[in-house]
Amino acid sequence: MVDFFRDGTPAKGSCPGFPAEQTGPSGPAGNLAGTVRLPNCSASLVRPRTARDEDKALLLTNGHCHPEGRPKPGEVITGQGAPIEGSVLSAAGRELGPVTGRVLYATMTGTDITVAQLDSTYADIRQKYKIEAFPLASTGPVAGQKIKVASSFLESVWSCQAEAVIPTLKEGDYTSTQAIRYAKECNTQPGSSGSAVVDAETRELVAVNSTSNRDGKECELNNPCEIDETGTTVHQGRGYATQTAAIAACIGTGNTIDLKRQECTLPKP
Structure with missing residues (x-):
């Protein structure tokens, strides 16, 4: 949740890490298909299990990557908010083209997330970029996973x-x-x-x-x-x-964030 991790140096691509696997348009978990490059952060396309092809796609990044700056302690940002834009990447890390949208939810209270709804649907992104969003898990990772x-x-x-x-x-x-x-x-x-x-x-x-x-x-x-x-x-x-x-439990009609859902435990304003 830190500025040090937002951008900083070294320049992109120069830090140590496992290289992206170049194995097809979506491929295994070890490549960059489904990721979105923001001006100063990383992000990804995510798809809840309830989402339909014709729903507008969701983008996920950190709360401290909010385009208008990090939320204050205790602050929860909701509604059709700040505009956000980024570049969709191929499995090999090549920029395929832009996506734009608006922030639906952001907070750094108990978590560190920004969720945005894009102007493009999942079907649009698949047709234009041959990219599938990451399925959004309804359970978290366990130690050793x-x-x-x-x-x-x-x-x-x-x-x-x-x-x-x-x-x-x-x-x-x-x-x-x-x-x-x-x-x-x-x-x-x-x-x-x-x-x-x-x-x-x-x-x-x-x-x-x-x-x-x-x-x-x-x-x-x-x-x-x-x-x-x-x-x-x-x-x-x-x-x-x-x-x-917790995000998966708060997805409402139209692939939006519905904090009133009974099972939703995300922080509320």
Whole structure:
């Protein structure tokens, strides 16, 4: 959830990471198909199980990647809000063309997400770009699950395991719950904010890359700390993701965010 992870240096494509697999228009979870490059972050096309081909597509990135700046602690942004635009990538990381839309929901309270509805439908994107959105999982990853982190901004894919589920992750004035800590192989870099975190076998999107402790500091911006019943812990160099299963429970008519749904647990204004 940090500015360090929004863009920064190195320039896109120059950071270490697993190269995108060039295996077809959508292919396995190990390529960049389905990702969208924003001006300063990574993002992805996501499709809830209830969505229809004729529904306008959803785009997912971090709350701190909101086009008008990060939400304040406790703030929840709803409604047809700020415009957002990005470039759809091929499996190999080539820009296929633009998508535009408006933010439906954004917050950094308990989570770190921005959900936007695009002007294009899933059918439009499939016809124009030969790209399928990532299926949005209704359950989060478990410790030991094999995952891939796909960054459109950096044109890189990291492979590792979800090492642990963290009850509370604190970074400055922001707090996330049930965050995912990566194993060390997912050494995400600046520009990877908002990257899709997908199940390595099914391609389902289970989380969105959020932050990392870069300097070993405790509970500061760019240096999140873990808090549980045993106290506070710092894992220097480890990256974290925000779970996204709660989004699936809040999808309403027309592929929008409906915070009034009984099963919806996303933070509300």
